[in-house]
Amino acid sequence: MHDSLFQPIKFGAIESKNRILMAPLTRGRSTQPGSVPNEMMATYYRQRAGAGLIISEATGISVEGLGWPAAPGIWSDEQVEGWKLTTDAVHEEGGKIVLQMWHMGRLVHPDFLGGEPPVSASATCAPGHAHTFEGRKDHQQARALETDEIKRVVADYRHAAENAKKAGFDGVQLHGANGYLVDQFLRETTNQRTDDYGGSPENRTRFLREVLEALVDVWGADRVSVRLSPNGETQGADDSNPAAVFGAAARVVQELGLGFLELREPGPDGTFGSTDVPKQSPLIRTIYTGPLVLNSDYTAEEAAEAVETGKCDAISFGRPYISNPDLAERIAKGAQWAENVNVPQSWYLPGPAGYIDYPAMDDK
């Protein structure tokens, strides 16, 4: 069934056996202290290697950039060794995996930074709560990065990209979505800078461009991608003219010739965030001519329809992959999906429950 989803595709240099991606999913299972990927994570990703391409959970590029309990990092040698368990497991099963690179910016709580404020494009404070090891706490005011300091953050991304290569990934994806640091530079409400990194849409995409250039330098453009969330507010990051800034961002992606672009675009009835702001993918599709991956709330039927009508080249699935390790196989056979959507209590629990205990359909 849904043959269009099973046509092989090249995401730049990455050959994918189908058009079903596993979307990035933070699961908070790394070993503490040290945010080190472990054997249990390797098992989880091995189970999901039927996806044409796995995008890993968001992974901290630096201590400064990571503020999620038990999320993994990629700045230390120990983390590189830990990730090798996962990349080997996925490759053994014939799968592919890229690393999602994460700097959370103002969404890091000072608890993770020895009491220091988080960094961001400007001195703003996110609404809502941070997840910390001691439960939820109000977000705190960020400190604006100095112009000269931005180079240091870009160097942190470069170092992390080099480590991702050592760890055996097939490529990297810059996390430019969901109100984290890159998005904080892109949007008006979080970027009030008066230097070359603020103001016009082109200036607000400068940080995105500089980080991507560093990643391209390490990996080559055909193994680098980026995820954006162009419609609607994300964790307080918003823009009065998303077409202008995300049009500019798409031009950066096109000029650099990245391997693929992924967009998280909820609709008005979205079940992981919802918005009335129109989807920007039709505009972005006219600017970026490489493989476009769309995400959010897709069924198998809708995914096939989106590929067949040329809206995009592939679909990434998030929550369905939590409870269906063999989602691609189920889609191929027209089999039912196991329900799990919207059970947040198992998303971030430590341990194997709700993580590696979802059976494949043939194991039942």
Ligand SMILES: Cc1cc2nc3c(=O)[nH]c(=O)nc-3n(C[C@H](O)[C@H](O)[C@H](O)COP(=O)(O)O)c2cc1C
């Ligand atoms: C538990 C959970 C963790 C997530 N972690 C990430 C993440 O690390 N990086 C990211 O870009 N998006 C993350 N997301 C968003 C998903 O990738 C995806 O955009 C969202 O679930 C909507 O797609 P779906 O309807 O296919 O689930 C997460 C979502 C969930 C439910």
